Amino acid sequence: GAVVSQHPSWVICKSGTSVKIECRSLDFQATTMFWYRQFPKQSLMLMATSNEGSKATYEQGVEKDKFLINHASLTLSTLTVTSAHPEDSSFYICSAPPRQGAHGYTFGSGTRLTVV
């Protein structure tokens, strides 16, 4: 089945630094990738949608200058958290939509970001 590889699985960074999270579709091409954020004991919240070859679209309230999304190729989407602060500490997850003929979204394994 479809696999989305997400790296790193966890990262600790200092306040003010930037962190890049990568999601790769391993055996298929993903022209779209969805990025979610999940705070402890809460549900997943959609942050933004990346589209290969065009600008990402952000959900209301998500700062596009802080969460930089790049969809450089049909198999790679990245999320960069810039000038990270402790309140950005969260679980970040990417997801590729169902391929043609399929019905299930494929999720990455998630990245636990801790900003100290």
Next chain:
Amino acid sequence: DAKTTQPTSMDCAEGRAANLPCNHSTISGNEYVYWYRQIHSQGPQYIIHGLKNNETNEMASLIITEDRKSSTLILPHATLRDTAVYYCIVGLTGAGSYQLTFGKGTKLSVIP
């Protein structure tokens, strides 16, 4: 997309069937019912989906009422590895055409 309502939490004894209910009374005629689960500190995993007929796959069974206003996900022989949060989502089918809006889901605890 139609809204869903699920119990906050449920317990199930290991080896027994886990029946997870979901209400979706505002579902429209062409919307499917999808189930995902999220094991702690992992990304969600697709389980099963259905329109109006009952469905079964290697992971679970999905029972949808005749009026389609509710459904039940059945894990026939729950194991400790089935402990997770289960999300019921309704939407249209097709690649990318249904939006995944996650509610709070049901936290299923499988007890030894």
